Amino acid sequence: MERTDAVVAGAGLSGLSAALALAEAGLSVTMVDRTDPRAAVAGKGDVRTTAISLSSRRLLETLGAWAAVADRAEPILDIRVSDAESPIHLHFDHRVVGDQPMGHIVVNDDLKSSLLDRLEGHSDVTIADPGTIDSLAVTGAGAALILADGRRLEGSLVIAADGRESAVRRLAGLRTTRLPYRQSSIIDTIGHDEPHHGLAHERFLPGGPLALLPLSGNRSALVWTERKAVAERIAKLDDASFSAALLERFGSSLGRLHPLGPRRLYPLEMVTAEGFIADRVALVGDAVHAIHPVAGQGFNLGLRDVAALAEVLADAIRVGLDPGAPTVLRDYQRRRRFDSVSLTASTDGLVRLFSNDIGPVRAVRDLGLGMVQRIPAFKRVAIRHAMGTLGTLPRLLRGEPS
Ligand SMILES: Cc1cc2nc3c(=O)[nH]c(=O)nc-3n(C[C@H](O)[C@H](O)[C@H](O)COP(=O)(O)OP(=O)(O)OC[C@H]3O[C@@H](n4cnc5c(N)ncnc54)[C@H](O)[C@@H]3O)c2cc1C
DSSP states (O other): OOOEEEEEEOOSHHHHHHHHHHHHTTOOEEEEOSSOHHHHHHTTOOOOEEEEEHHHHHHHHHTTOSHHHHTTOEEEOEEEEEETTOSOEEEEEGGGTOSSOSEEEEEHHHHHHHHHHHHHTOTTEEEOOOOOEEEEEEOSSOEEEEETTSOEEEEEEEEEOOOTTOHHHHHTTOOEEEEEEEEEEEEEEEEESSOOTTEEEEEEETTEEEEEEEETTTEEEEEEEEEHHHHHHHHTSOHHHHHHHHHHHHOSTTOSEEEOSOOEEEEEEEEEESOSEETTEEEOGGGTEEOOGGGSOHHHHHHHHHHHHHHHHHHHHHTTOOTTOHHHHHHHHHHHHHHHHHHHHHHHHHHHHHSOOOHHHHHHHHHHHHHHHHOHHHHHHHHHHHHTOSSOOOGGGGTOOO
16 A cells, blocks of 8 residues: 555544544544444444543544534533532532533544544545554554555554554553453443433442433433442343432432433453553554543543644654654653653542542542532632643644644
8 A cells, every 4th residue: 555654553533533633734644443434433333422621622623523523512511529428529610710611422423423524535544444453564764554464554653543452552562551440331321300401420439430421402421330240230230220220329310310222331441551652653542541431531631642643743744854753753752641641640549539438538538529629729720620721732632733
């Protein structure tokens, strides 16, 4: 196949976004996945929804991929965080920091479809026929992905967007740190009697967090995390028993709760790569950091990789540099390391602090929740964090082209 600037391995949310961001930045791109991305979307392979932060929305708007999902994206206006039986809870109101929603809930397949539409309209993007990555060949001047059927996809660099079990990461010799959570998340869509008013609920329970996130109408997306064996048992319950178990944990603030399906189980594990780069390889998304879904930040973190990478590569080609050169890739890693390490650590800390029923730990939690609830400055920081607007952001996340 013809050589392009970048070869993107993986057409999940991160790979599709990376391919589009790089194409918009002026690079030629080849993207490959072991499954046909169109067929995967049509087959409803990914029934999850994703909380897209404000800055991620700005990136998607700038890439022209937001308009097609905007109608079905439900705004998150407020967030309520509660801790098991504790009377203390946190209420985050978006108006504290402005008039924009904190984020939106989108259906993963809707977003993938919109990103694909944009990619298919790009003259400089080739979506290769499906193929499984077999090996990686790096030379002084470029890198090639060799597929199991013998095809060779060549570029100045390879972008690993092939998920938590990334083959490119392994082939590039990057080690990982793994931390199984012994928890699984049950995903379902829930119909309820009462309107949600744009309020997202995060309820911490000893077995794991339970989130109900607003969807259109009287519906919410459920992400219910429990210890593995418990989750497996709950996921198999008939609808009436499932509703009763959910009501017992969540309470009756939304009235009766009806599972609408489809229901799926996702085993959770934290996986982090030792670095963002290798020789002529850059990692993005879950390939470099798969985190617990407790804060709904995994893909938002991946989009921050995509924004930083697109900016570094756009700046490189503007001044005639080789986009796969070590100095360019090192710049990308330098920009991403702190955010990735700090979000991974804080997410893990949150899970450990809240997924237990130990008396003294409960007391510390209550103290912390009470402080954040009472001190406005803490609250503003937490809201901006959820919106993804803290710190110095790459251009795409500010709504500007790379
Ligand atoms: C229950 C749950 C809820 C979540 N909720 C949120 C949320 O609300 N907000 C948020 O920001 N994040 C959320 N996340 C995280 C988010 O879903 C992930 O971070 C994101 O989907 C990762 O996308 P990715 O493209 O990096 O990886 P993947 O989706 O894993 O995509 C990898 C792609 O690479 C392909 N591939 C893999 N290996 C090969 C190979 N050898 N050859 C060829 N192709 C290959 C696969 O087919 C796949 O298409 C959640 C995660 C879970 C589990």
